[in-house]
Amino acid sequence: MLLSRRSKVLMRIGVGLTLAFIYIPLSIIFVYAFSTSRTLTWPPPGLTTEWFGKALDNPGARDAFLTSLQAGVAATAIALLLGTLAAMAVSRYRFFGRETISFLVILPIALPGIVTGVALNTTFTQVLGVELSLFTIVVGHATFCIVVVFNNVAARLRRLSTSFEEASADLGAGPLQTFRMVTLPNMRGALVAGALLAFGLSFDEIIVTTFTAGAGDQTLPIWIFTNFSRPNQLPIVNVVAVIVILLSVVPVYLAYRLTRDEGTVGPATTAA
């Protein structure tokens, strides 16, 4: 479509403003992390790096970081397994209810987090009699992380022609050997991307986590949330916030680099 020069300029301004709207709030947190003030007054009276050292020494923040790391890694491992299995079934076989699978997989992130949280909380505490713990956090996170692995792997398998697998079978390889030597190497990028995104999703989740965490379990987002109400912790909260941003942005960037031809990085994009 040929757009007039004026509408192109207008559109560029609009895009610039929208990007500013997206990035200014995030940058403000970066500035606050270096502020000499203990309050959120703008502009900060001076800049310092002392809070970074203090944050790294803060035992609460460190424990929370480790808890988040454990929860993220465990949830990612489960999501990787379940998401890949589901994606292989959907993209390599025809069966009754095939369309329902992608709906089922997306449901845990399409429903509000609070619904998933309360449902799991009620099931654990009232029906199963399980104490809330790191384990229950992992169950919750894995549930909503399956979708990102599923989307990435399904997209890759759809592009990978079945003729490779057929050729492998014709040459005498069994299904497991074909999987190991043909299918798996071809979907390695999608698996890594799915895992990175699942980890990113798990690492900063707070709503489902709040309802599935035991009294003693603090993930990093929960730690930040509880420390909002402690004014003297504010500078450390700012630093931790910056670390959380970086730790969730880096995996996304890497995942994008790995799968940029397939356009499946967003949770809202599948493999249509």
Add this chain to the structure above:
Amino acid sequence: MGRRLADLFHGRPRLQVGSLLAGPVGWLVIGYLGSLAVLLVASFWTLGELSGEVQQDFTLDNYEQIITEPVYRSIAGRTVLIAALVTLTDILLALPLAFYMAKVATPRVRGMLVVAVLMPLWSAYLVKVYAWRAILSQDGALNWVLQPFGVEGPGYGNVAVWIVMSYIWLPYMVIPIYAGLDRLPNSLLSASEDLGARPGHTFRRVILPLIFPAIVAGSIFTFSLTLGDYIAPQLVSSTQFIGSVVYANITNNLPLAAAFATVPIMIMVVYLLIARRLGAFEHV
């Protein structure tokens, strides 16, 4: 062992599908849908009058309370209204950005813009709410910018919730619309132009109908995620939303919390059914 296993699966596609699906479907159907069923059942439970403990007897009291007490109705109404406003705002912000990305930008700029939109999509929900809490506070950045003009920012309240939610869920709208526009052949736009349509006309009569399912797909996220949020309302307003009521009751009155949590479920089930009819699932 591997050989014998392979023989077992050979030529039995049903067995193959079955064993692939057993794990994921078991997890999601038994674990997840099962939990949702438990939630539904728990919404009919009650609290012991003296003990205050959850009692697993059937009662409609929780629903009666939600329906008859005006405060709950106004909370539900306010939440749905904010969710609708957020969705509308995000559609309006996302359309030009997505259009620019898909149809105007050079491939290099497009790649950069996709990354620019995607990275904050995943980055720390809580930190983003926190950033806005700082910006909107009395001596925050917004008032500092507006002060020379003698204007004051909205401060904390419903407007703040609307801004913050629109901000947080915006990338969820941009991505499906971008994907929808990307799939739209440029030849259709040229054809419309050759037939004499102005850009605005092409947009309304050609582009919009074709990317409508993608917009609906994005709106599932903006609408649903706003509907259940309680963190943003708690940090930038003092108003109650559906999520706040559920959160406040989870420890002391689980049945009531469960009953109120079914409100967003019902709304989203209807929403998803409509979205499905509109063809949104090919775009989610």
